[in-house]
Amino acid sequence: MSACRSLAAGVFAVCVVVSLWAGVVVGNNASGEDNGLSQNESATVWSRDADTGVPENSQTGVEAVAAATDISFKRPPATAATWTRNDFTDLRPGGVRESVYPPHADTRNGTYIADAHATTFAVQPSTRAHIASGETPLYIAPNGTVRGLVDYRIRETMGNQSLSVVSHEVTAVRVLREGRVIDEVSDTQTPTLTYGELSGGPTTLTLEADIRVRVETTGGNESVETLTISDSQSVTVYDLDAVGSAATYPNGKTEIAVFQPLPWQGYVLDGMSDHRVRGVWRFYTARNPQWDRVVRANAGGTTVEHSDAHPVYVHAYPSRIGPRTQPVRDGPTLQRVWGIERRGAEETLGENISVEVVDGTYKTSYGVAVRTSSGSLDDVRVIGIVRGVTARVAESTNRTRIRESNLSVRVVEQDASEATVRIELYHDVGDPIVLADPERGSQPIRFDDRDGYITIAGQRVETNSSGVATVTLSQPGVYTVRYHPESWLTAEPAYASSTETIRWHPLSTRSGWWHLALTVSWNLIPFAVVYAAGRAFLNIFDIQRFL
Template sequence: MAAVLVTSVASGIVAAGPPRPGTEGNGLTENESASLWSHDADNYVSQEEYRQRYGENRSAVHQVANGTDITFKRPPETAATWTRNDFEDLDAGNADTSVHPPHADLEDGVFIDDAHATIFAVHPSTRGHLESSEAPLYIAPNGSIRGFIDYRVRVPNGNSSENATTEWALAEHEIEEVRLKNDQEVIAAQDGSHTPTLNYQIEDAWSANLTLEAEIDVRLKKTTQTGRNNQTDTTVSYRTESHTVSDSIDVEIYDFSASTYYAEYPNGDSGVATFQSRPWQGYTLTEDGDTRVRGVWRFYTARNTNWDTLIRSNRTDSTTVESDAIPVYVHAYPSRIGPRAEPVRNGPELIDTWGIDRPSPVDTIGENINIDIVNESYTTTYGVAVRAENVDRDALQVAGIVRGVNASIIEPEGGSQRQLRRSNLSVEVVEQNQSQATVRLELRDNETSAPIELDDSRQYPIGGTTRNGHITIADQSVETNASGVAIVTIDDPGIYTARYHPGSWLSHNPAYVSDTATARWHPLGTIGGWFALVFEVGWQLLPFFVMFYAGKRLLRMLGPEDIFQRNP
């Protein structure tokens, strides 16, 4: 007897989306849950229409989130809180039904069908949108990974013949063990569960491939009854199957350190600069945390749309249903707002930022995301330097783009303290004539009188040795030589102010603050100038003298006395 298995698939359109804020708490207030859903369609509904539709009012934040997406200065905790609580609503099927998200990698065995292990979420974490081809998932070195495991058991149909009958029954089935691997090394394990939560700790690693792995065991009972000579012989045997399912995710371990440099300005202000080769959020300068600096990165939260729906499959059909559990992640993106210091009006002064140039990551954002992301190339703020009135070095804290991860402050090679001294700029007119003047500029250390040599041809990050900087005077930019001297020629008379523009203290030790000096030049400042003035004035007045003399002679020739003498 041949058995033919016919499978029909029931498909339909399921309207999936995030729950309305305030209808599911999951550990969050209405305002907090309203800020989660950056992937939702921002179809704005007025307050009156909302009240008529749902019979209640909504908060101001809820109203704003209905028309746009909300961004954050720092990675919020709301994504992990929602995910942790909503995960409890995720239910598996039974022995006859497998439940899985549409993107699950399903596997079949002899008796095990539609088996999968799918990663639900990893927290704390942040998806970093660096550029169009690079959007890694950064995870904290200590965190948890949640997964969903399910399967169904295919029990063979019984059969019978003239003198024998065979029946199959499910004896037992279970998920034997769940493991978490880091590049094939088991770093966490627990007893079998459809919804495991595994805590991990990863040290001294830049990146990793995490694998959630589960071992599924089933045991079937086979009963065969054979009729012989008016007797029935019963034979019982068991068949077992073990099947391993897994799911992997590539991550970068966000465990970073920062090099920090300090300087003291002559007026008592403090300079602070921090450098780190990975994206980071910013740093605080005081114990109360009110004085802070942040880089180019801002944050938003969005659900993983792969979990909007679930598929329930059994032996004969499958049905798509709306998911009761939706994971939410934090995303970091380069903002058009750029680096900022707080408080805005009387907070620290941004001195410099530096990094590498990257193209816009706008293509990695996805649909229905309304944020202030840069549309053109931008510079990553790997380094940020500020000047502030008050800095508490013991309270300095460098925060990362992954929630709860702060940098370890390391002592840079050569020390973290930079000397910041006063400079002494002098200006002297050493030669001049009626058309131009030669000015001598001299730049020295105000304390030691040592000459300051300048070379402004290149820019160096923290740790450089070449002294950058230049002096401006009369719309000219010059650099001093090894003796700290520069010579400038000026064509127009006047009062000129020379200003020293020092290179940043980030790249020099010792470094200097700016200084100014004034010089005056006029052609009458020398005897030669006066002689030239007299000569020039005389030369200009010569035609008038000639005309005066000629007129006087002409009057004598044609005056009344001469006319009278000629005509008595």
């Protein structure tokens, strides 16, 4: 039994280490291919592969875990971009009489040119977000790289004429956004293009190439053909635009709330890089299956074979782990999470993805509030779900000083069966806090959770214009009275919560003792009657002399 416990503990420890792990060592993977990753890092990028269990030849703990399940990350890992950048060098176009393309490529034919295409291999840094059923946008960084493959073949014959190649070239390869050229290179069939400073929002990136060939027919005549080919991809430029609010409590602690309309990873209290706040999103990496195979086309037909290059992407998904803060013991404490209720994210992951995705409805955590004893809104650095994209909160932020609140609770009237409690809520003497709002019922739109209230004995009560509320208690005991203030984000002025206790029991009054005596007396009357009757019976028959 102890051996089993030790084995389970070891596996659990490896899983924890792997889920938190982000490699920094560069090396070779198990097969010896130079992909820029260490052996452990290479094992983590293949979430889309079938999990076959722990292999006998696994050399590291990470390899063993990755073979049995998929590894998730709390931050977008750099491994996807590193693998893709290095693996892209293995992508080879065909020769002059052969074209190589993935099955999803949009090929075009000209007079002399056949099976021509320009296909995007990868856009990075980027993250595919699994938000809901039918909603999986590809977010790209405002500054990044587009890699692609351009290929074509030149026909061997045209009718009864043989064609010999005089020259051929890719004269230009461009990347365009909404028809505007962002970057351009020439004389390459495996272009790497860069873009920068793109404004945020949905857009279309297009990889476009110009091909020019010169051929000579059997009769010695030369002809020139040019062909433009392209591949467009819908993306969303991920540009963080965070808004923050902060409040200072009377005890000196600060509450910070940050809002971001796009999915985001969380934020860091700068200067204390270990003090972090995470939203609902976690990450895994997986290859793009569209590049699992390539087609080789020539005059004799087409063949399909395994691809030597596999682009890997980062994927973000809503995790059952949910929003978190760290460090757990001495770090900020999570106060509130805002967001939109969404569902169906698990349907978008595809086959062979084994991560702790939310099954059903989840909250998008567009806003997260924490309380901290150190740090301020000026220290906040917002981290996006796309690697390398960060932001500071906007300067037009709200800063609130939260006022103290005080509760005064006392019994003003009581009898043997119930007590009336008077509750006073105030900031200072003569400065009542009013919770009841007579205009509330006439407001056509309002947020139900915006109003403060007081709880006692399972009841919610509100103070009147004098800051007073009364409650009737029917059960003796000790009661906690708690003020739940309206959120400081919507209240003006804003108040801190406060708590008071009160004890009530009927025996704490003279009337209570009198009622107890009377009740006991009435309950003893039947016993007294029975006792008196028994004594009289014994006397009548003179039975006592036999006892």
